[in-house]
Amino acid sequence: MGVALTPAFSFWREFAALYLTGICTRPLDAAEPHRAHPPTPPKSELDQFVLAAPPMTGAEYLSAAVLSDLWEELDRAFCAELTEAKCSIEAFLKRRNPAWNLVGRVHFNLAENRKDEAAPFAFLATYTTRLSAHAKAQHVPLGQALREYAGGENRDRLLSLLLPVQRAAENCSWLKAMVDTGEIFHPLRWVPTQAMQLLRDVEKLESAGVVVRMPATWRANRPPRAQVTATVGGRPPSGLGQAALLDFHLEVVLEGERLSKAEVQEVLRTSDGLALVRGRWVEVDAERLRETLEHFGEIERTAAEQGISFQEAMRMLAGTNIAADGNSTASVAEWGKVAAGPWLAETLKGLRTQEGLARIDPGPALKGTLRPYQQVGVRWLFLLAQLGLGACLADDMGLGKTIQVLALLLVLRQQSNGPAPSLLVAPASLLANWASELERFAPSLKAVIAHPSEMPAEDLKRMTPEKLRNVDIVITSYGSLLRLPWIADVSWNLVVLDEAQAIKNASAKQTQAVKKLKAGVRFALTGTPIENRLGDLWSIFDFLNPGLLGSAKEFTSFTKRLGALPHNRYRPLRELVRPYILRRLKTDKTVIADLPDKTEVKAFCQLSRKQAALYQQAVEELGRRLKKVEGIERKGQVLAFLVRLKQICNHPSQWLGDGAWNPEDSGKWARLREIVETIAAKQEKVLVFTxxxxxxxxxxxxxxxxFGRPGLVLDGETEVRKRKELVRRFQEEERLGFFVLSLKAGGSGLNLTAASHVVHFDRWWNPAVENQATDRAFRIGQTKNVLVHKFVCRGTVEEKIDKLIESKQQLSKDLLEGGADLLLTEMNDEDLLRLVALDLNSAQAEV
Known part of the structure; x- marks a missing residue:
């Protein structure tokens, strides 16, 4: 229901519309192209405006001078908002009301003229002078501008109006000819080839400032295209997993309607441009359409003979041809599309939106209650196990990946009679944790821990597949894979890698040993599927679903092509891996709402005089060394000096090896004292990572x-069997106020929720590893808010690395939620020395 406007409101709205019209039709100012300043209307026009004013309060004071002042006030207000918006006038007006952006613009209008077979298109150039009462742009033939702006005083307005046309004519020869002959000012009859010229140059015209309007029946200002559409996975496949073979069918469609073979051939016989198909004009590029048809036709013939693999179907759906040259598939991507058939679409729906999967119940054998998101995770893993596909459960640390895997193993045991045993591979430090969780949540599962810490070496070596017939799960370490060859001889029902970032280095011996394992299904557990670079992801997926991401060389080439894209760089890769990765964040309240908050703060430290002197000496020595080395030797020197600088930032004695460890020699020691004195006074607990x-x-x-009392230490020398006892003591004994842990030994797998503070005494190159360590305290079972203190020495490489860490986190976000990594050793000498240079003023300033 409309609202009646008062005469006074209508009057002032008309005045404001006059000002906006002045902005839209203003002559361009070369000095200030983004400023408004439309000229104030002449006094005679303002006098007429005064005479048209309705009876209203204050009308007796209205005059041409008052309106002139109001005009200037409007201009100041508009310019202030425009400056704040930081954009062009056209963009500013379009945000407020798209219609205003059309005022004062030249429009090229293309229309269909079906009554004229010889020239089935009509062209007319128009311009808009104002909006109607209903905010619609009023179009006037461009030829009228010659009459409306006749006379010297309007010459600038005419030039301003025609300037975009002149600009466009510089890049469009057909338009230049029309301008030179004056045809641009008249209605024209066009043949399809002329209409196609306009269509091909739309981008040039619009960048010059001309508005292009196409026939109303053309969606998105383009004529429809005959597109090759392929359907993959219409029916259930033969086989499962890597052996699954899917069907593939193609057709050519026009706006959802299938074209007959005769119609397709007719389109292909048409020269490039526009063709009339079923009474509609269709854009045709015969060569690219034929290339697309041949591409999909070859796939269809192959599928008819031997089927399409599941992973190849996934690459098609994601639009990723990893092994191909980027340019070779451009036309296929533009003129063809692959869609999932009924069976595959339903399967992918379950993989991508797991909440709708059928419920499964591990039964009373699971001695624990799965949270709703954990139930979803088990259903998702079970679906992938049924399909024979590898998957990565990438939940945040602390969300219970362990119990989800144990629940799955119980379900799989229910589903089959006498299946082969499953294998779980984990870091040695986590074997006791897995044994404990098994006993707690799934005591009915028969487990063997194949590790020297739990079994005599002779028994380990004599283990055979026959001895595992009644075993549900074998748990071993990554290192044991290299020492126990019988593990590679067993055909495992399921192989699960815990902390799967352990195989990120594809050339490492333990990674190669993992990938030789025989398994029906392969799963990876990691909260950090991407630590440093995209190659980490490739290595994990090369284990999960070999071939999905191509070879290492093909994947590297593929990601380089993605990195060169202007927008949505990693979308194709993200779409390809998305069905195989389930990632939930504990900061997401829709996942879990009963975790307390985590607050991260930077603990900035100053250098002592001794630290500053040693640091500067190291930087100068690095500068001298860089001049003498290159290649692999240079990389080694750079890494060595980066470690040396971090050691100096920690404490001079760490670098000097003098054993003194005087607290006053280190700014970090002083900062640590300040923090832990408060923690000790409040009788809270802290984890300190280095x-x-x-x-x-x-x-x-x-x-x-x-603290006035001893605490605990866990590092690489701590025996595996003692770690569980250290964790228990820290969790249960109130007098133990601190736990010092080396990052590699204690950064994953431990539940230390008794601590409400986490100190990262020195910074890892990897934010993912650092976050894993924080999650020892910030995880399920934590009832207190967790405060994370990240130590940073100002003015040093640590402060600059801190900024790199912040930017590095974006790589993982870009891929998993939707980047590149900076390798420090690949910096040139100048950038590297700038990175490590000491800012003495910051380093020794008071914090």
């Missing part, structure tokens, strides 16, 4: 002095 094992004992001694 990447250097040699630092754990000095930190333990220092913290023991501050």
């Amino acid at each position: 990447q250097f094992r040699e630092l754990t004992r000095p930190l333990e001694a220092f913290l023991g002095y501050v």
